[in-house]
Amino acid sequence: MTKANNITWHQSTVSKRDRQLINGHKSCVLWFTGLSGSGKSTLANAVDHELYKQGISSYVLDGDNIRHGLNKDLSFGNNDRKENIRRIGEVAKLFVDSGLIVSSAFISPFREDRVLVRSMFEPQEFIEIFLNCPIQVCESRDPKGLYKKARQGEITDFTGITSPYEIPDHPxxxxxxxxxxxxxxxxQILSYLKEKKIL
Known part of the structure; x- marks a missing residue:
């Protein structure tokens, strides 16, 4: 793929700070990471609903939903997983720039990829939330039947079974x-946001 060279960054007239001020709160990304079945999408949506009830501008980026559109051209191999997370990081950055609190619910199994996404944000804008749940519990839940398929060899490169999950160092x-x-x-999450004066 040929990279575009003749492009120039166009600075917005309305700044991120301007948007935060009109919203009445700072913006950030809540990066939910953990095994399939650990509760990422469930918790991200629950937090988003609570923020909505409090009049806080927010949005959820969900792994499966994004793969229906923006990332539908990507597989679950290691290289495509890395590209999946890179793209999500860029999208999350746009949401944060717009003044929103964005909840990102992705397995994001590789530590290096999460570090890369963190580097896209200013200090305290990237909040890594590790949903620590034993694989036995995740597998017993198996809300999408994916563990069963992975055990039967129907799914390759499945995190926790045939592909690694690297636990965050300092979430x-x-x-x-x-x-x-x-x-x-x-x-717990909202208390953290208040403690850091994001809310």
């Missing part, structure tokens, strides 16, 4: 979703 938030309720998890 801002760790939630043990095998025994922490949705309500408790929401409180």
């Amino acid at each position: 801002e938030i760790i939630i043990e979703t095998n025994y922490t309720s949705i309500e408790q998890s929401i409180v």
Whole structure:
């Protein structure tokens, strides 16, 4: 693929800070990471709903939903997984620039990719939330039947079975979703946002 060379960055007239001021809160990305079945999409949407109820501008980027559109050309091989996360990082950056709190629910199994996405943001704009849930629990939930298919060899490169998941080194938030309720998890995340004066 040929890279475009004759392009110039166009600075917006309305700044990120301007948009934050009109929204009444700062913007950031809540980067939910963890195994399939750990509760990423469920918790991201629950947090988004709570933010909505409080009048806070937010949005959810969900792994499966993005692969129906923007990233439908990508496979689940390692290289395409890396590109998947890179693209999501760029999209999340646009949402943060627009003044929103964006919840990103992706397995994002590789530490290097998460570090790359973090580097796209200013300090305290990237909040890594590790949903720490034993694979046995995730597999027992198996909401999409993916673990079963992976065990039967119907899915290759499946995180936790035939492809690795690299645990975050220093996530801002760790939630043990095998025994922490949705309500408790929401409180934990919103408390962090208030503590950091994002809300």
